Structure formats: C-alpha cells, structure tokens
Amino acid sequence: MAVKLILRDKEYEVKPGMTLLDSLKKINILSESVIATRAGEMILDDEILKDGDVVKLIAVISGGSSGYMRHDTVGECSVLRGAR
Amino acid sequence: MKCKKCGAKAQVNMRQHKLALCKEHYLEWMPEQTERFIKKYAMFTRHEKILVAVSGGKDSLGLWDILTRLGYQADGLYLGLGIDGGINYSRESHRLAERFANEHGLKLHIVDIEKEYGQPIPTLAERSHRGYGKPCAVCGLTKRHEMNRIARDLGYDALATGHNLDDEAAVLFGNTLSWSADFLLRQGPVLPATEGLARKVKPLCRFYEREMTAYCLLRGIEYIYEECPFAEGAQSIYYKELLNKLETDRPGAKLIFYLRFLEARKSGELFVQKDVEQAHLHPCPKCGQPTSAPDLCSFCRMIEKVSPNV
Numbered sequence: 118m119a120v121k122l123i124l125r126d127k128e129y130e131v132k133p134g135m136t137l138l139d140s141l142k143k144i145n146i147l148s149e150s151v152i153a154t155r156a157g158e159m160i161l162d163d164e165i166l167k168d169g170d171v172v173k174l175i176a177v178i179s180g181g182s183s184g185y186m187r188h189d190t191v192g193e194c195s196v197l198r199g200a201r
Numbered sequence: 202m203k204c205k206k207c208g209a210k211a212q213v214n215m216r217q218h219k220l221a222l223c224k225e226h227y228l229e230w231m232p233e234q235t236e237r238f239i240k241k242y243a244m245f246t247r248h249e250k251i252l253v254a255v256s257g258g259k260d261s262l263g264l265w266d267i268l269t270r271l272g273y274q275a276d277g278l279y280l281g282l283g284i285d286g287g288i289n290y291s292r293e294s295h296r297l298a299e300r301f302a303n304e305h306g307l308k309l310h311i312v313d314i315e316k317e318y319g320q321p322i323p324t325l326a327e328r329s330h331r332g333y334g335k336p337c338a339v340c341g342l343t344k345r346h347e348m349n350r351i352a353r354d355l356g357y358d359a360l361a362t363g364h365n366l367d368d369e370a371a372v373l374f375g376n377t378l379s380w381s382a383d384f385l386l387r388q389g390p391v392l393p394a395t396e397g398l399a400r401k402v403k404p405l406c407r408f409y410e411r412e413m414t415a416y417c418l419l420r421g422i423e424y425i426y427e428e429c430p431f432a433e434g435a436q437s438i439y440y441k442e443l444l445n446k447l448e449t450d451r452p453g454a455k456l457i458f459y460l461r462f463l464e465a466r467k468s469g470e471l472f473v474q475k476d477v478e479q480a481h482l483h484p485c486p487k488c489g490q491p492t493s494a495p496d497l498c499s500f501c502r503m504i505e506k507v508s509p510n511v
Contacts, residue, residue, distance in 0.1 A: 149445040152414050159212040159418065161202050161221070177414040178367070178441050179258060179428060 120166040124151065124174040137172070138162035150178055213415045216452035224419050231416050235267045235404050242390040244402040249358035251275040251402075254348050255301075255309065257294030259417045259424040260363030262301050264405055266422060268361065269307060275361070277302055278351055280344055281313035283321020284336075286430025291321075294425045301422065310355070312347055318504055328507040335431055339503065346500040349490060352399035359394075364403040367410035370455045371440040373462055382472050389463060397484055397491040409455065410441070 119130040122144060129144040137160055141148045151174040153160050166172065202211040204223035211221035222230055238244070245251055253268065255261045255277040268275040279298045284291045295311070302309035315321045320328065322343060326336030352360040369388070376384045394400040405413060417424050432438065447454045465471045482491040485498035492498035497505065 147442070147445050147449050149411065149448045150442065152411060152418065154418070159415065161211060161214050163202055175414060175418070175426075177411045178438055178445075179260075179410070179432070 118168040120168070120170045120172065122146075122153075122172045122174055124176065131166070133166055133168040133170070135166060136162060137164045137166060140166055140172075146174065151176055212419065213412070215409070215412065217409070217448075217456050218453075227415065228419055231408070231412070232267045232270050234408070236271055238390065238407055239271075239402075239404050242402075244361075244391055244404060245273070245359045245400075247273055249274070250356070251359050251361050252310075252348075252352045252355070252357040252399075253277050253361045254344075254363070255279050255298045256363070257297040257425045258363070259422070260365050260368075260405060260410075260413050262298070262363075262422050262424050263413045263416050263420070264361060264363045265301065265307070266305075266420060267416075268404070269305060275307075276357075277307060277309040278348065279309055279311045280347055281311065281315070282340060282343075283313075283315045284323060284340075284429060284431070288427055288430060290425075290427065290430055293427070297423055297425055310351060312351060314343060314347070317347075319509075320507060325503065325507055329503045331503060337431055337435065340431075342500055342503065346488075346490065346498075349397075349399050350488070353397075357399065359400040359402050361402050361404060363405055363413075365405045365408050365410045365413050366455060366459055367441050367444070368437070369403070369406050370444050370459050371437045373459060374440045374444060375436065385462075386466065386472060389466065395491070396482075397489060406459075407456070 118133070120133050120135075120140060122129045122131065122140060124146065131140045131143050135143070137153055138148055141151070141153075141162075148162055153164075154173045154175065155164075155170055160172070202214055202221045203209065204211045204226055205220055206226040207223060209223040209225075212224050213227045214221040251268065251273055253261065253265045253275050255265055257279070265275060265277055277298065279295060281295055282291050299309060299311075301307075314325070318325065322340050323336050325343065326332050326339040329339060331342075332338035348360055348362075373385070373388060376388070390403050390406045392398075392401040416422075444455050444458075462471075481493045484490070485492045485494075485501055487497055487501040490498055490500075494502070496502075
C-alpha cells in the first residue's frame with residue numbers, strides 16, 4: 118500500500134509516514150500552489166499521511182486573461198500590464 | 202495545527218500571517234478582513250451600488266458572496282465570451298454564475314458578446330488579427346470595455362473585480378521586469394472614476410489565491426475549476442508559479458512585494474507622479490470611452506475591422 122495524491126488527471130504515489138509537505142516535495146509540487154483534501158476535509162502541511170490515504174490536490178492558480186488584467190502583446194511575447 | 206482562535210483542528214494555515222484557523226473562524230475572518238480592506242482603501246460605502254464582474258471562477262464568486270454577506274448592494278455582471286475549447290468553458294461558467302445568483306436571490310446582468318457584436322471572442326480575435334494567434338488580448342480588451350460600459354450605463358457607483366494578491370503580484374512582477382512606469386503608476390486597489398471610466402475596485406487584492414480557493418471550498422461555493430482553454434502557457438501563470446516558489450522559501454514575500462509597492466507608489470518614491478489617467482486621453486468619437494489612440498479607441502477599431510457592414 119501507499120499514499121495516493123491526485124492532481125487533475127495525474128496520480129502520484131508516495132510512501133506513508135511522511136508529512137503532506139514532504140510528500141509534495143517528493144513529487145515536485147509546491148504546497149503554495151495547491152490545497153490538499155482527504156475524505157473531503159482540508160488538511161495542512163504538517164499532516165502525517167497514512168497507508169491507503171487518498172489525497173486530492175486542488176490547483177489554486179488561475180490566470181491567462183481571465184483575471185481582467187491588461188494583457189498586451191509585444192512580438193511573440195505576451196506582456197502583462199497594469200489593470201484599467 | 203490548531204486554530205489560533207479556538208484551539209480546534211485548523212483547516213487553513215496562512216504562513217504569511219502566522220495564523221491558522223478552523224473552518225468556522227476562517228469563514229468569519231475572510232469577510233472581516235475584506236471589510237477592513239474596503240474601508241482602508243476607501244473603495245465604496247453601503248449606500249453605493251456595486252457591480253461585481255462575475256466569471257464563474259472562485260475569486261469573483263467568492264467576492265460576490267462576501268460582499269452580499271457584508272450587506273453591500275452588489276449585483277453581478279456576467280460576460281458571455283463564447284469560448285468552448287472542447288469543454289463548454291463559457292457555457293459552464295455561465296451556468297455556475299447563474300446558479301449562484303439564483304441560489305442567493307441576487308441580480309445578475311448577462312451580456313453575450315456574440316449577440317452584442319456578432320461574433321464570439323475567438324472569432325473576433327481571428328478576424329481582427331490581434332494577439333498573435335491567441336484571443337487573450339482581444340478578450341481582455343473586450344472585457345474591460347464592456348465592464349466599463351455596463352457599469353456606467355446602468356449607473357453603478359463602482360465596478361468590483363475579483364483580483365487577488367497573486368493576480369496583482371504577477372502583474373506587478375511583469376511590469377517591474379519591463380519597468381513599465383506608466384502601468385505601474387496605474388496599479389492599485391482603487392482606480393478612481395475619471396471622465397468616461399467607472400471607478401474600479403479590488404476588494405480581494407490582499408488575499409492569496411490559495412485563500413480564495415479555501416474560502417470557496419469551505420463555504421461550499423461551486424466554481425469553474427477548469428482553466429480557460431486559452432490560458433495554457435500564459436505568462437501570468439508562469440509569474441505566479443515563480444512567485445510561489447519564492448513564497449515557499451520566504452513566507453510573506455508576495456504580500457510584502459505588493460504592499461511595499463503600494464507604499465512606495467503612494468509616497469511618490471518610485472516615479473515622478475503625473476496625471477497618468479488624463480495624460481493623452483480623449484473620448485472615442487464612437488463610444489465615448491477614453492482612449493489614447495488618435496481617433497477611435499482600440500475596441501471600436503477592432504469592431505469596425507471585423508464588421509462585415511463597414
């Protein structure tokens with residue numbers, strides 16, 4: 118058995134007994150960029166993950182042009198500008 | 202980790218504030234803080250009518266929820282962009298925005314870009330040849346134009362958007378990399394009303410994106426989780442990831458970056474202040490909104506270009 122972490126359509130497995138923070142480091146996911154839930158409850162970085170745990174990771178970053186930001190283009194490179 | 206207020210198991214930890222809270226106290230804390238920011242930056246009062254730009258995402262729905270809980274007169278505006286991307290993106294975000302409005306008995310104005318201008322955003326982008334193959338520039342231009350138009354036409358005192366601190370820090374980071382002084386001077390929690398432009402406010406500007414996600418999850422607000430299909434590879438997302446790497450090692454780095462910028466801007470330390478809002482602006486001969494272009498504004502030029510009747 119192992120601990121399963123799921124982010125969108127990707128699944129990762131880590132050894133049990135580690136904290137959530139260490140588990141995220143193992144799979145190269147920044148804890149700042151996700152919220153972790155287990156059995157529908159939010160859990161924090163210091164939570165020890167047990168054998169058989171399934172942790173769903175919810176991405177918190179959104180972007181593109183969706184934030185009503187000025188998004189001008191210069192050449193091939195998009196440049197974000199101040200919002201107005 | 203324990204809730205700082207009651208000692209129960211914490212569900213949210215905000216390292217930048219050294220504050221962990223349980224569900225109950227987090228759901229109290231968020232509106233309290235929002236109220237504090239609204240007052241601190243003199244965004245609006247309870248006597249004023251607020252139009253909230255609602256996209257169906259976590260930030261705008263979370264903002265609308267908080268403002269109405271605080272007792273503000275806040276109506277919603279949903280712009281139908283006509284983006285599908287194989288996931289019915291606009292249809293789904295419309296459904297979620299409408300559902301939230303119906304469940305809470307709130308007024309939602311709906312503007313469909315295709316009905317207004319004859320074409321959805323991806324077609325407008327393609328035909329106007331703006332944005333180098335991506336519709337993001339046209340989308341941003343259209344949203345800013347339409348939000349301002351509706352807010353003014355319907356007599357709202359302020360237009361509120363769901364920009365969070367990560368959005369603001371990413372814009373600030375991008376503009377700092379290019380030292381875009383004129384854009385840096387325009388960035389802030391409040392953009393006062395000027396001739397042709399509605400007041401714009403960002404009540405969530407000091408909350409991390411993570412905090413808004415946590416708020417919606419704990420409050421049970423259903424929001425569109427899927428990204429806009431055109432957001433992949435967006436520079437804003439790249440900057441946010443970079444800043445989150447910094448934040449992981451230095452908790453509070455994003456907040457300090459933004460707040461110190463606001464302080465420096467206010468004190469005039471950054472640049473010589475000038476009347477940036479009015480500099481070189483004149484009303485567009487067609488729609489009346491301010492523009493720095495010599496004749497028609499960018500939006501009206503785009504519409505003229507793609508309109509078959511012109």
